[in-house]
Amino acid sequence: MSTTEHSATRVVRVEGAQAYDVVIGRRLLGDLPALLGEGVQRVLVICTEAMTTSADAVREDLVAQGYQAILAEVPDAENAKSAQVASFCWQILGQADFTRSDAIVSVGGGATTDLAGFVASTWLRGIKVVHIPTTLLAMVDAAVGGKTAINTVEGKNLVGTFHPPAGVLCDLASLESLPKWDFVAGLAEVIKCGFIADPRILELVEADPTGLVERGGSSGEDTAGEDVLTELIERSIRVKARVVGEDLTDRGQREILNYGHTLAHAIEQVERYDWRHGAAVSVGMVFVAELARLAGKLDESVVDRHRAILQSVGLPVTYRGDRWEQLLAVMRRDKKSRGDLLRFVVLDDVARPTRLEGPDPTLLAAAYAEISADAPTGRGPIAL
Template identity: 55%
Template sequence: MAAVVTRISVAGDRPYDVLVGRDLAGDLPALIEGAAQVAVLFSAPLRARAEMIAAAAGIPAVLIEVPDAEAGKTVDVAAMCWDRLGERNFTRTDVIVGVGGGAVTDLAGYVAASWLRGVRWVPVSTSLLGMVDASVGGKTGVNIAAGKNLVGAFHPPAGVLCDLDALDTLPADDLLAGLAEVIKCGFIADPRILELAESYTDSAVLRELVERAIRVKAEVVSVDLKESGLREILNYGHTLGHAIEKREKYTWKHGHAVSVGMIFAGALGHLSGRLSFDVASQHRAVLESVGLPVSYSADAWPELLSAMRVDKKARAATLRFVVLDGLAKPGILSGPSEELLARAYAEVAR
């Protein structure tokens, strides 16, 4: 019996499908039809999977190993990749594949977006975070000293492969980090996710969580690719989360930082009079139930506030936060007072 593959369509000027299932390497050739060669970007722990993907492509391949996790998302690493493409005479008909978590696929997408002003690319996500967040929506980028993802491009992929086989061997901490982005989708759009997350124990429920989270993101980015409006809601919990990541020099996992950021966002929504105490409290209950962090150092607040002022969602000197007006009712809070922000952070620091 053939394995079941779920196809989730992402609409827009350049529509594509996200494939969720097992043993998806055989689906790659259809996504890269017409390419003369492929470059496969991967980190060292995923060499065997990258070699399998390269073989499945059925065309000449160059394997490009990059540093693991956020260490690979730098301009220097991107430049190394460009040099390798130059050596191989990569043309506009060729294709780049990123095999790994969100950091590797962000890098691969950015290299593809910038090489010859844009070549085809395919993310092959091997982490839960990558499947439900980084690989869907066409946002690509690298980090610089001033902050995370400040250099990048919107460059939709030719398709996305979310091979659930990769989750079977994913370290528990990485799976947990990905759950934060799944839970975020529950708060902003699909409350059923919150019920499933609190009780999930098997791969069937995990698959449903993956598919539900991808559908949330697909619906949003289909309407708003370039974050001009609706797409901002996907940044729920991210403003403080990114500031924590920067302060920790990216040694914290993205999902862990976003988890703390959601506690802050829930408190901000409640203290601004937009969200009930019950829903604000639900943030802590759900995130704690799966084992995600819900607090951070009180002493860090001045540094975090400074970092948030460089956030991509800020407009001029005005800070903007995604908050909730109710469960699955996201909105924007613009220009909150420093006193309100400090009170909300007190909920994180307790």
Template identity: 55%
Template sequence: MTETDTTVITVSGQDSYPVFVGRGLLADSIAEQLGTGVKKVLIVHTSTLGARAVALRESLMDTYEVLIAEVPDAEAAKRVEVAAFCWQVMGQADFSRTDAVIGFGGGAVTDLAGFVAATWLRGVRLVQVPTSVLGMVDAAVGGKNGINTAEGKNLVGTFYAPAAVICDLDTLDDLPRNEILAGFAEIVKAGFIQVPEILDIIEADVDVATDPTTPEFRRLIELSVEMKARVVGVDFKEAGLREILNYGHTLGHAIEHAERYGWRHGAAVAVGMMFAAELGSLTGRLPVEVVDRHRSILESLTLPTTYPVGRWKTLLATMQRDKKTRSGMLRFIVLDDIGKPTVLEGPDASLLFAAYQAIGS
């Protein structure tokens, strides 16, 4: 690995760590970040990555005792029963505090692997290897880990920093296009809350921007990771600034729950951003042309921007259980303008309903 072909982005804070972005990073970078004190490694992955997980295991076996835990795909992985399965594998292999977990997969897998690493013996070394756009730009970076419950998404979780995050763009080359586009919702979010250059790149040529082989695509990954690194470096446990990363997520998580996680996270967040944009506009904060820009960009990525009108009561009930709610008061991230996010606390119920009507189908 050389500095000329690999970008290294540092997430600062009490437990700083590097995020590597490049190609051909898997074997060498992972071994380097695991370090010499580790003896046993658990690779958590989905069945769709079975062959790659086996290859990764073989590349590490000269140095470590490597076990594999295959887990369900997407949000089905984020259940306490699946975490318990991983704990069982680690317990039967006598994993100690000097051993390590590798999260190898999309955002759901890195969420699960982080939760498992954080809770086993109160914390073992963790290296995240995201293999989806969503995982690279959002889920694997920042140290938030969690599982879902019947009541809502990510209600059980930890703040636990990885030792490193390795974004090998080679893992995206055969990713289905709909998966790439779903991951772009989080990239668009980064553009609206802090990095307008992202929006310009997408609007210039959406096909080029979403092609993993182009410099523009890599630039978007790097810009998104840099944005998140800046935010979580200042506010690791979401006491203030980090809240801006929830733009589009309050309604988005409620939609995921309502759909029993049949919707991809990015699709739900896309609708959530449209709702937040309309809410910002209705409060007199956000110019209508910025609301229109949300819709134009998201639709160019074939992401949804509407949701059935009749589902509002169900969604509202779920949002009221969301972890972002404080003292029973709903909180939304809205924009005063592009790059100017702010917190809207306890908006009137009629205002929320009007914003939802604006995105209703």
């Protein structure tokens, strides 16, 4: 993984067998043809209804440059990640005679990049995909790393592939219209990167959490504020780029990126995806921090730091106490589980991730009791 900077644009190189660039900046549409590469004639632009205007601008720009570009509108958020929606996209690709030399471009949040990547990986056993993430969460997490997935009734992301994109364009201008609570939810993945690998991220958030949240939807006139946000985005992408460059297929080191996600995915399913992913990850991180403390691995001060930094930006740190049995059943189907053995990514300290395998059920229940509340504080604007 390497990083270069020219003018106001930053480029993070994700190394590996299929290396690619993540471009961070403004007015980046002109970089799209270079990421698509040679030989592409047809492009399917996948977006949600909320992103139709932006996606159509991408389509029109591609048409102006000689591509045959068509638009496919899919449902919003996790509703897009289904076999039925994937089949709808395959039908469009087939009717438009897409070949192995053609490509898909996603415009939207993490669910859109997950779906578009999955469709690209399965059409003719794999065609190019370029992601244009429009949310903070998608920029620092979903669009980078090559994981693709759809959901099933049994759980989130249980059907998927590893399919690195041809490139990623993170246009900071898209964050200006992002609702505040979507921006805050994205900060959970940024903070996660701080705890597992880059303590400087935590320091930057702690320095001015209120200002960071207020700048999330700013017009970009606050140059100093944008510099902080850009650094947070770049540092988070660096963390992910370094890990996936070493372990694309999630056989070892890459599991650390799932810090807090085992409980988070269970909460999302139990809540029928009414909770934002970032809100659930926030609760999940506090849970595994408490689990590590109870297991004698993590100092109480680090657990307290989890709660303090997450709450400072408006993220939830508790969940309702009457859902433990449901959550436990869902967690047993988590991708990190092996047979009947539950496995969690935990910390020995900040930037020192490790794994806890098969913790005693009473330890799990005790950790959950530490995050339980009569009513989920994640409810309300951050969760819905």
